[in-house]
Amino acid sequence: MNLKQLSELLGLSQTTVSRALNGYPEVNEATRERVLQAVKETGYRPNKAAQRLATGKAGSIGLVMPTAPGHQSDVHFGEFLAGLGEEAVRHDFHFVIMPADPDDEVAALRRLAISGNVDALFVAYMRGHDPRLPMLKSLSMPYVVHGRSFGSEPDYPFLDIDNEGAFYDATRLLLQLGHTRFALMNGPMHLDFAIRRKNGVIAALAERGLALDEDCISHALMTDEQGLLAMEHFLQLPERPTAILCASTVLALGAIRAVNQAGLRLGEDISLIAHDDVLPLLKPENFSVPLTTTRSSLRAAGVRIAQRLIGTVKQAGPFPEQELWKTELIVRASTGPAPQQL
Structure with missing residues (x-):
């Protein structure tokens, strides 16, 4: 079916049908709905070249x-x-x-x-x-x-x-659980979201008179391999951090591998919060220890x-x-009270 046939079927001019399909505001809502319903029923597809000539838009x-x-x-x-x-x-x-x-x-x-x-x-x-x-x-x-x-x-x-607010809130939760030794597994340092997430962690720690040590910050591509390498580094520090913040569940995947290989227990020896982008193949609730996350789709x-x-x-x-969207803080089993210091 072409535009001429569709307009004859509806008893409307070709111009009106075209304008209804292209969202022009002067076409009233009842007419637009009628045209769209006819399109659905007939399977009509507009000719892109003709549409571009008529509207000046490429779509x-x-x-x-x-x-x-x-x-x-x-x-x-x-x-x-x-x-x-x-x-x-x-x-x-x-x-x-x-x-x-x-x-x-x-x-x-x-x-x-x-x-x-x-x-x-x-x-x-x-x-x-x-x-x-x-x-x-x-x-x-x-x-x-x-x-x-x-x-x-x-x-x-x-x-x-609100990347800064998300990681500020996540850090506050870990502080409330008694943690004082923190590490941040972040994205590349030149990217805006990584800058703001780091600032959120630093701001929350500063309120308690704490600082984020440079040895406890990792900036890298957000892959599971980089998560593994960063966590292995953190675990080798003289004062091992007990609270880890991850910029992605992909990083967390590698980080948890390192925790398991070290014989440590997630949520007990190490607490971890990841930013969860609701990735379909990495659902935080399906990890062996369900992940606490800051969620945004x-x-x-x-x-x-x-x-x-x-x-x-x-x-x-x-x-x-x-538009600045707030994130949700979803608490699960990967966060727990800070372990007793020996």
């Missing part, structure tokens, strides 16, 4: 994918993309992904923006003083940032979680960013310019 969200020899992919990003895609499918939007060398992201984003192939841009893995922000602000194209850029004025559209964040981008393109707003 696409653009993102740059850093890639290079030795550059590792990230399971967390995959879960976020699943949410972004889930919402894009609902609106018949596409992704345009431009691979680029990690050192060429600014130029790659600009090329993508001026290509005419996308209506909006999404960026992630924000860094302190992120060099992509000035370029994004110079464009006349909608964009949303997942995260924030530490040290930069927050005058851009973003969705982020990456998939839900992906859905929300897609809603904002697509809604802005379709002029279906208004949408909030900035």
Whole structure:
């Protein structure tokens, strides 16, 4: 079925049907619902080329994918993309992904923006003083940032979680359990979320007159191998930490392997809290010792960013310019009272 046949079936002009499908605000809700129901019943699919000519819109969200020899992919990003895609499918939007060398992201984003192939841009893995922000602000194209850029004025559209608050609350719980020797297993030190999570730990410890020793901080890619290596290092320190904060359940997977290999008991000799991104293959409640976590869904964040981008393109707003989501602290068996000091 083509647009002409669909419009004849509905008794509406082709222009009205097209505008209803593309979310134009001047089409009333009853007509839009009627058109959408007919689309569902007939299996009509709009011709993308014709739709683009009629609306000037590509129906696409653009993102740059850093890639290079030795550059590792990230399971967390995959879960976020699943949410972004889930919402894009609902609106018949596409992704345009431009691979680029990690050192060429600014130029790659600009090329993508001026290509005419996308209506909006999404960026992630924000860094302190992120060099992509000035370029994004110079464009006349909608964009949303997942995260924030530490040290930069927050005058851009973003969705982020309260990373500092999450790790402040997690540290406070461990302090209440009597722990005084802490270690932090964090993501790469240049990334915004890692900066804020470290600051949250430091702030909570400072309230009790404690400090986070540099030997007790690990910055690395969030893989189980890095979690294993970091925990092995912490366990070899003269004063072994009893409270561990992990930036991801993936890191926690390796950390727990090291704890088990050392013959220690999680939740008794060592307490551990991980940031849980509700990863489908790493459910914290299914660990041999269920993990205490700070919870926030990456998939839900992906859905929300897609809603904002697509809604802005379709002029279906208004949408909030900035959103800061709180995390949940879910207490399970991996945290317990500090062991008695010998």
